[in-house]
Amino acid sequence: MRSDYSWIYPSQTDPAGDRRKPVAYRRLYHGIRTAILGGRLHPGERLPASRDLAKTLGISRNTVVTSFDLLTSEGYLETRVGAGSFVASTLPDRDMAAIHQTNDKDSPINSDARPLRLSQSVQRMLEYQRRFPRFRVARPFNPATPDLDGFPFDLWARLLRRAWRSPDIDLTIPDDPLGFAPLRGEIAKWLRQSRGVNCDADQVMIVSGAQQALDLIARALVDPGDIIATEDPGYEGIRGVLAASGADVQAIPVDDDGLCVDRLSETASPARIVVTTPSRNYPLGTTLSLARRLAMLHWADAHDAWIVEDDYDSEYRYDGPPLSSLQGLDRQNRVIYVGTFSRVMFPGIRLGYLVLPRSLIPAFRGMRGFADGVPAPTAQAALAAFFAEGHFGSHVRKMRLRYADRRVHLQNMVAQQASSRLSIMPSDGGLHFCARLVAGHDDMHLQEKMVEAGLDCRALSSYFHDKSQKNRPNLPQGLVLGFAGWDKNTLTESFGELIAIMDRNS
Known part of the structure; x- marks a missing residue:
C-alpha cells in the first residue's frame, strides 16, 4: 500500500463547475474518483483505513467514511469484511484511462478518435444554415423585427395571470x-x-x-x-x-x-x-x-x-x-x-x-x-x-398605422438622400422593403461592412438559391431594409450611418 495519499484530497473547485469551495467529503470523493478514472488507483488496490487516511489528510474520520460510502454505492469501491476498502475489481485499467482521457478537457485530441456521425437529415438541414450574424439586441435594419415597444405587455401579463389563476x-x-x-x-x-x-x-x-x-x-x-x-x-x-x-x-x-x-x-x-x-x-x-x-x-x-x-x-x-x-x-x-x-x-x-x-x-x-x-x-x-x-384587432390596426408612417419616412430618406445609390423596389406591405443598388456595388461586401458597424442590413442577393451566371446573369444586388422595429429618429440616425458606409466603400 502507498504511504502518501495527500494528493488524493484536491483543493480546487468542484469538477461539476461550482465555483464555490466544495464541502470536504465532496472534495475527497472527487479526488478518489478522478484517481480511479485516470488509472492512478488501480482495480483491486487497497485504500488506507478511514482513521489512517483522515489523519494523513487532516480531516475528520466522518468525512472519509461519507466519501467511501458514496464511492461504494456508485461502484467505484468495494468493501471486504475484515480487510477494508478496495478499488472495485470490475473496472479495467485501460477502460478507466480511456474514460478519463475522453472527459479531460485539457487532454490533446486523439488523432484516432472516431469522426462525428450526423444523420443525413441534419446534414441536409445544415447546408441551408444562414450566415447572417446574430445580434444580441435587434439592430436596424433587421427585416423581421416588429415594434416591441408598441406591444401591450402589461395587458399580456394580466391575461397570463388570469389564465393560470383558475x-x-x-x-x-x-x-x-x-x-x-x-x-x-x-x-x-x-x-x-x-x-x-x-x-x-x-x-x-x-x-x-x-x-x-x-x-x-x-x-x-x-x-x-x-x-x-x-x-x-x-x-x-x-x-x-x-x-x-x-x-x-x-x-x-x-x-x-x-x-x-x-x-x-x-x-x-x-x-x-x-x-x-x-x-x-x-x-x-x-x-x-x-x-x-x-x-x-x-x-x-x-x-x-x-x-x-x-x-x-x-x-x-x-x-x-x-x-x-x-x-x-x-x-x-x-x-x-x-x-x-x-x-x-x-x-x-x-x-x-x-x-x-x-x-x-x-x-x-x-x-x-x-x-x-x-x-x-x-x-x-x-x-x-x-x-x-378585441385586443388583437386593435393592436394590428394601431401597428399598421405606425409601420406605414415609418415605411414612408425611410422611403423618403432613400429618395431624398440616396437616389443615386438606391432604387426602391415595389412592395405594398410588410415590415421591410428592398432597394436595388444603382451603382453596381457588391451587396455582400456592403452587408459585411454594415454588420461591422452594428447595422443588421441584409444583402438581397443572399436570398437567391440559384446564383449561377447561366440562370441568373443579372443577379439582383440590393439591400433589404427593415423599418418596423425602430422609431423615426433611430431610422434617421441609422440611415445616415448606412450612407456613410456606402460612401466609404464606393
Whole structure:
C-alpha cells in the first residue's frame, strides 16, 4: 500500500463547475474518483483505513467514511469484511484511462478518435444554415423585427395571470393534439373575416411557429427523394426544414407576378409540395397574380400535389385592405395554410397555426401525439382572450398605422438622400422593403461592412438559391431594409450611418 495519499484530497473547485469551495467529503470523493478514472488507483488496490487516511489528510474520520460510502454505492469501491476498502475489481485499467482521457478537457485530441456521425437529415438541414450574424439586441435594419415597444405587455401579463389563476382542465392536462379549442375558434373566426380563409376551428392546429408547421407537413406528406418546390428568392429557413425530410428541394424563380407556375413543369417529376408566399414574396414583396393563383391550384389538383401557403405578415398591407388568401380560392382542398404570431405580436410568443384540409386532420392529429404535444397551454389561453376581447384587432390596426408612417419616412430618406445609390423596389406591405443598388456595388461586401458597424442590413442577393451566371446573369444586388422595429429618429440616425458606409466603400 502507498504511504502518501495527500494528493488524493484536491483543493480546487468542484469538477461539476461550482465555483464555490466544495464541502470536504465532496472534495475527497472527487479526488478518489478522478484517481480511479485516470488509472492512478488501480482495480483491486487497497485504500488506507478511514482513521489512517483522515489523519494523513487532516480531516475528520466522518468525512472519509461519507466519501467511501458514496464511492461504494456508485461502484467505484468495494468493501471486504475484515480487510477494508478496495478499488472495485470490475473496472479495467485501460477502460478507466480511456474514460478519463475522453472527459479531460485539457487532454490533446486523439488523432484516432472516431469522426462525428450526423444523420443525413441534419446534414441536409445544415447546408441551408444562414450566415447572417446574430445580434444580441435587434439592430436596424433587421427585416423581421416588429415594434416591441408598441406591444401591450402589461395587458399580456394580466391575461397570463388570469389564465393560470383558475386553470381549466385543458390547461393542466392538455390532451388535444390540435391545441386549445377556444384559441382555435378565435383564429378561425379572424381568418374568415380578415383573410377570406374557408375554415372552422376543427381544421386549425396550433404549432410553435411556421417552421414547425413546415416540419410537420414534410413528415406527413413527403418521402425521401420527393420534390418540394420553393420560391427563389426565398427564406432559407424554409429550405432547411424541408431538406431535412430527405426531399429534393427545387427553387422556382419569382418575377413581378410571383412564382413562375409554368416552371413547375420543368422538374424531373411533379413536385409533391409547392411552398409559396402568394400575398408577399420574402424578401421581394411581389404578389402572386390571380392568373397564377388559379394556374397553381389547377396544377396541384392535376398532379395530386399540395400547396403550402405561408402567410407570414399579411396583416400589414398599406396600399389597401389585406389580400384574400389563396386558400380561399381552393375548391379541391389542396392548400395547407400556415400563419404565425411572431411578427404581428412578438417573436418570443412562439405560437403559430396550420389550417388543414379535412382529409389531413386525422393524420396530423395522430402524428402530433408522437411529436411534441402542443405548445404551452397557458400562452394559448392568454392569446384566446387577447382575440376574444378585441385586443388583437386593435393592436394590428394601431401597428399598421405606425409601420406605414415609418415605411414612408425611410422611403423618403432613400429618395431624398440616396437616389443615386438606391432604387426602391415595389412592395405594398410588410415590415421591410428592398432597394436595388444603382451603382453596381457588391451587396455582400456592403452587408459585411454594415454588420461591422452594428447595422443588421441584409444583402438581397443572399436570398437567391440559384446564383449561377447561366440562370441568373443579372443577379439582383440590393439591400433589404427593415423599418418596423425602430422609431423615426433611430431610422434617421441609422440611415445616415448606412450612407456613410456606402460612401466609404464606393
